[in-house]
Amino acid sequence: MKFKTFAAFVGPSVFMMLLFIAAPLVSVFIQSFQVTQPILEQIEVETCTPGFLTQTCTTEIKTVPVLDEAGKTVTATRWVGLQSYRNVLQMDKFWSAVGNGSWNQIMQIDFWKALRFTLSFTLLTLPLVIGVGLAIALAVNNATRSIRGPIIFISLLPFIITPVIGSLSIYWLFVGDGILTAMMERWSGQNISMFAQAWTIELLMYFYRVWHVAPFAFVIFYAGLQTVNMDTLESAVIDGASRWERLRHVIVPHLMPLIIFIALIHLMDCYRVFDEIVGFRSQAHVISLQWLTFDFMTPDDAGNRAMSRASASSMLTMIGIVLLLIMPLRRTWRDHKGSAH
Amino acid sequence: MSTPRAMRQSFALRFSSGAFLAFWCLLAAFPIFWIAVMSFKSPVDAFADSAWDVITGPATRANGDGLSIIDIALGVVVLFFAIRWAFTKLPALVRQYCPPGLIVLGWIVGALVYAITFVLIFFGLLPLILGVLNSLLGPLGTPVLGMTTQHYIAVWGENEFYRNFLNSMLVTAGVVTISLTVGTLAGYGLARSGSDLAFWLLILALIFRALPHSVLVAGYLPVFINSSEILAPIFGEGAPTLYGQPWAVIAVLVSINQPFTIWMLRSFFQNIPAELDEAARVDGCSHFQAFRRVIMPVMWPGVITTGLFSFLLGYNDFLVTALLLDAQNQTMVPAIAGYFNRETTTTDQVEAVAAAVSITAPLFLLVMVFQRQIVSGLTAGAVKG
Numbered sequence: 173m174k175f176k177t178f179a180a181f182v183g184p185s186v187f188m189m190l191l192f193i194a195a196p197l198v199s200v201f202i203q204s205f206q207v208t209q210p211i212l213e214q215i216e217v218e219t220c221t222p223g224f225l226t227q228t229c230t231t232e233i234k235t236v237p238v239l240d241e242a243g244k245t246v247t248a249t250r251w252v253g254l255q256s257y258r259n260v261l262q263m264d265k266f267w268s269a270v271g272n273g274s275w276n277q278i279m280q281i282d283f284w285k286a287l288r289f290t291l292s293f294t295l296l297t298l299p300l301v302i303g304v305g306l307a308i309a310l311a312v313n314n315a316t317r318s319i320r321g322p323i324i325f326i327s328l329l330p331f332i333i334t335p336v337i338g339s340l341s342i343y344w345l346f347v348g349d350g351i352l353t354a355m356m357e358r359w360s361g362q363n364i365s366m367f368a369q370a371w372t373i374e375l376l377m378y379f380y381r382v383w384h385v386a387p388f389a390f391v392i393f394y395a396g397l398q399t400v401n402m403d404t405l406e407s408a409v410i411d412g413a414s415r416w417e418r419l420r421h422v423i424v425p426h427l428m429p430l431i432i433f434i435a436l437i438h439l440m441d442c443y444r445v446f447d448e449i450v451g452f453r454s455q456a457h458v459i460s461l462q463w464l465t466f467d468f469m470t471p472d473d474a475g476n477r478a479m480s481r482a483s484a485s486s487m488l489t490m491i492g493i494v495l496l497l498i499m500p501l502r503r504t505w506r507d508h509k510g511s512a513h
Numbered sequence: 514m515s516t517p518r519a520m521r522q523s524f525a526l527r528f529s530s531g532a533f534l535a536f537w538c539l540l541a542a543f544p545i546f547w548i549a550v551m552s553f554k555s556p557v558d559a560f561a562d563s564a565w566d567v568i569t570g571p572a573t574r575a576n577g578d579g580l581s582i583i584d585i586a587l588g589v590v591v592l593f594f595a596i597r598w599a600f601t602k603l604p605a606l607v608r609q610y611c612p613p614g615l616i617v618l619g620w621i622v623g624a625l626v627y628a629i630t631f632v633l634i635f636f637g638l639l640p641l642i643l644g645v646l647n648s649l650l651g652p653l654g655t656p657v658l659g660m661t662t663q664h665y666i667a668v669w670g671e672n673e674f675y676r677n678f679l680n681s682m683l684v685t686a687g688v689v690t691i692s693l694t695v696g697t698l699a700g701y702g703l704a705r706s707g708s709d710l711a712f713w714l715l716i717l718a719l720i721f722r723a724l725p726h727s728v729l730v731a732g733y734l735p736v737f738i739n740s741s742e743i744l745a746p747i748f749g750e751g752a753p754t755l756y757g758q759p760w761a762v763i764a765v766l767v768s769i770n771q772p773f774t775i776w777m778l779r780s781f782f783q784n785i786p787a788e789l790d791e792a793a794r795v796d797g798c799s800h801f802q803a804f805r806r807v808i809m810p811v812m813w814p815g816v817i818t819t820g821l822f823s824f825l826l827g828y829n830d831f832l833v834t835a836l837l838l839d840a841q842n843q844t845m846v847p848a849i850a851g852y853f854n855r856e857t858t859t860t861d862q863v864e865a866v867a868a869a870v871s872i873t874a875p876l877f878l879l880v881m882v883f884q885r886q887i888v889s890g891l892t893a894g895a896v897k898g
Contacts, residue, residue, distance in 0.1 A: 178706045178711070180801075181702025182702040184695045184699070185696060185698065185699030185771055186699070186714065188764070189768055189772070192729070192733075192764060193724065193768055193771075195732070196729045196736075197729070197732060198732075199736065200728060203731070203735070308533075310530070311530040311533050311534045311537070312534065314527065315530070323538060324888065330541050330545075332879065332880050332887070333545065333876060334876070336849070336850070337872055337873055338544070340849075341544040341545060345544060348560065351561075351562060351563070355564075383541070383544075387541070391891045391892060392892055440722065440723040443725070444725035444726065447832075462725045462726070462832075465727035466832060466836070469727070469734055470836070479735055482727075486725070486728035487728075489725050489728060490728060493724065493725070496723070497720060501720075504716065
């Protein structure tokens, strides 16, 4: 294919990606070093109230935003260097907390709290998703052919459901005296409230994510299981391998590329955990990095959006993505170079 | 062919694997099933702490809303035949009455007509017949299962949820059409070109896929809010404010979806033998003609699958639509978050549940109809690398 035809085919797609993905990245990068604020001026205001004999007048100095002819506030954009990053990271508080050796103090700073949750969420759900997905795939592969269709149908439901709605549906089972909380209370004889402390919410979030993603892993592993080499499996049986050994030495190595693929996709998706925070309404207890940026961008009571802090926190989130992708990308690069020579 | 003796499994293993499957199916379906049940009950029942009360709904029944045994039996029969008819007779009818080139359009019209007829029969005709039957049959006609549709009526009628529904449909329809149009071209180009540039574009797309969406939205937001000033030198007075415009959100979602779309379509196009378009080229077609006349007729399975995933992205999105659309143009998923903020009474909560079920119902139908395409789409990307 000539370069010109190739460019005509991929042109629109590349153009959209550059305009709506690459350009915003650059502008976020620039924004994170800037602060846009309304220009304020101090004016002397004399307010008089009618009094007996003479008016009582007080003068005070007020700070008001400058307005232009159209009545809009005039804003100015300044370069502030790393100030926004400092506001997000709050390193002085962080170091003093490290100095005290107090984990709780670090966890009171939003960014570090969000980072801690995002990382533990990503790393804890990964093995669970792969394990559960593999277990379901093996069990379905074991089942009679006629019931496989309905099982796949039911399994797809958690995967396909809107994430916010999915987490809400679990939230409603536990909220207040929802049926599952009531059941646990009956068993344990204590009063349980699942949404009053951080760790129970986190547990529910882990559960939700595994419930939501395991079907994806299952479908992929199930497709992979159809192509396992039967001859290898039979020779393993002849060699006296037990069921467990066959699983470990034949099936899992066969599925290894798929496991890596799922792990990669899962890392990418989990790192931007967001919908759970909305669905479980956990912002008071548990927040994630993406939610932190979202929160900076939502207008506060006065209608202001903290764009520069949002940009800084999203650039910090990006660093995590880069670290996450460096390994797989280096491997792909080596493969590509290897195949070229 | 019988399984070799050594591969046969002990009873204990088969039993435990079956039990595990049953447990998983229960786990997978239960939360969704449960919110569906809750949405039909009065608030007292929906948040009752005994599961039996939630299912039977005594308080709902006491209000006079309930189904008798006859209602349930007849309803299940009608539902069964309606679903069976949809899978056995409907495809043949669509094929018979639809001109060959427009099969997709034919299906859309067919599905719409079917849905309207179903709603008319199930919610219009059936209650009328059952009203008469219930009064005639005495004990069989007394309500046993509490059930009310009042929350759905409140959500769709009073709260004007249909506006959000229409917005959602607009956004998803836009996202699906545009990302498929742009994506098929790019996917074909990438699949047929073995150049280094194609490889690097794919890697770049992979990196773009990993970006958190909030990072991108942080880039759009200031530009979109001030866009009428920024674009004024180009478009003059009529420069639009992009913030709050559904088509701006469509463009954003299409671009966010693009990396995934081109990866997936590329893997589908690689399965179409290159000899096919080479033959067309030998016969004197240009690349575009080969694409249009030879590839397009055989690429539909891949396009439908990719379209499904684009649909899911547009339909399920919360973050982008919540930040870039204002209240009038809000789609369904962010709109449901509005229920939390004013969620003061338990009635509001059950209305939120009903809204959530309304959002899930189309997805449920989607899995029902397109299960095979979804599965093939999930595996296409992975198995072929």
